[in-house]
Amino acid sequence: MSTDYKFEGWMGLDASSIEGKMQWKEFEPKAWEETDVDIKITHSGICGSDLHTLRSGWGPTMYPCCVGHEIVGEAVRVGSEVKHIKVGDRVGVGAQGESCTGRKGPCAECAASNEPYCTKHFAGTYNGVFMNGDKSYGGYALYNRSPAHFAVKIPDAIPSAHAAPMMCGGVTVYSPLKHYGAGPGKTVGIIGIGGLGHFGVLFAKALGADRVVAISRKADKRADALKLGADEYVATAEDTEWMANNKRSLDLIVCTVSSSKMPINDYVGLLKVDGTMIQVGAPEDGALTIPAFTLIANRVKLGGSLIGSPDTIREMLELAAAKGVKPWVEERPMKEANKAIVDMEAGDARYRYVLVNEQ
Incomplete structure (x- = not known):
């Protein structure tokens, strides 16, 4: 099935991208599987992990790399095997894109909703490799394709700009x-x-x-x-x-x-x-x-401690909605992503930047 949208985003091509030198390019998402969801991204938080990855700070990055793992947007395509999300839902994806959950013989950690500690497989939402061999690309983009197990619905009470940085x-x-x-x-x-x-x-x-x-x-x-x-x-x-x-x-x-x-x-x-x-x-x-x-x-x-499972993210969002948790965020246009990461690196954020797609 073909789509009428393109996967385009800000790509780090080498370690100099941390200096505000990401380039806007088209990329090829993971091959579609009926367990996946395509998200039209409205908001993408800037996380410190993005900066570490852009400069290969935690080890060699698999350039070209589109960072961003605090993704919120609209589900525009949903696989036939996905039961908890439907087209039109507002959903979020955090730092993990895949584990062995949903595959034959999940490990004990995945069976216990501890997916970040999966003993068989971990793919980051970006700079990772899925079990089908394809690379993962993140949220400084127009669209994201991820295994739907790691996508969660956002409660109505939480604005998208607040939900995005909660994802990681x-x-x-x-x-x-x-x-x-x-x-x-x-x-x-x-x-x-x-x-x-x-x-x-x-x-x-x-x-x-x-x-x-x-x-x-x-x-x-x-x-x-x-x-x-x-x-x-x-x-x-x-x-x-x-x-x-x-x-x-x-x-x-x-x-x-x-x-x-x-x-x-x-x-x-x-x-x-x-x-x-x-x-x-x-x-x-x-x-x-x-x-x-x-x-x-x-x-x-x-x-x-490492990030949180999809169930933990849902629990956190329920608490945030019930208690009125409001992070301090500054919205920045997606087109100004390079300037935003330079400002983030300089420590100017009080306390999270969130990139916003204009359309």
């Missing part, structure tokens, strides 16, 4: 917050108040945490963090007593910082006995290291 940025912090029990009776720390961190504050409050502490190097985001709902703000580079004043005060920490140079030993010292720190930021500049004695002497846990 939102669920990346929501998932560990929910999994590790952020809620009534808990004190939660969010380290790094940026695109991910601002979602961390919003969702920790939406989940009912008793106290949410925003932690950043400088004091310049204090007012924003408090307006987002944080109860306290700690500026580690400007308060010489921050460790002494906050030692063993948090049940759960979610760290969004993507640098191996952060004072992780000090951050772990903020945990109560039996507390948990979960790392979601992925550094390009090296591994995170921590003295074993810090973990042993405080009986704390250090772990990590």
Whole structure:
């Protein structure tokens, strides 16, 4: 079956694309399967992962690459085997495009709705390879084709510009917050108040945490963090007593910082006995290291978390709709994607950019 639309988007051709040198080109989506959905993209969030990928920061990128895995738009073609989406639905796709789910003999993780941890196959929404051998292309584009299992319907109460950055940025912090029990009776720390961190504050409050502490190097985001709902703000580079004043005060920490140079030993010292720190930021500049004695002497846990499954995304969206979670976004025209990624790289976003197709 042929379509009357073309798959065109902003393509990174080499590592210089991070400098605002993406080029608008036509691309060939994955070969159509009756388990797929085609989405006419209206909104595409800009995620830090896009920048890492454009510059080959996490490893060699498969150029040409169309990034963008915070996709929202209208389903315009739906495979005959798809039951949860129909043509005309407003849907979203996050950072994962495929796992072994829906294939013969899914792994234990996929069977348990833990698709991001699939032991057999993981294809990113972009810069990945599907099981049919085709490359995946993302959302800085007019259309996206993805396996429908990873497309979710967007609740009517959530505007598309708000839903888009939730597809990756939102669920990346929501998932560990929910999994590790952020809620009534808990004190939660969010380290790094940026695109991910601002979602961390919003969702920790939406989940009912008793106290949410925003932690950043400088004091310049204090007012924003408090307006987002944080109860306290700690500026580690400007308060010489921050460790002494906050030692063993948090049940759960979610760290969004993507640098191996952060004072992780000090951050772990903020945990109560039996507390948990979960790392979601992925550094390009090296591994995170921590003295074993810090973990042993405080009986704390250090772990990590990767995005969220389709079921987790649906759960997050239901909570966001019920609690009126409103991320801070700035809409940018899709035609200005190059300028937007340069601004994102410069740290100008407060706190997420969302590209919008004009048609």
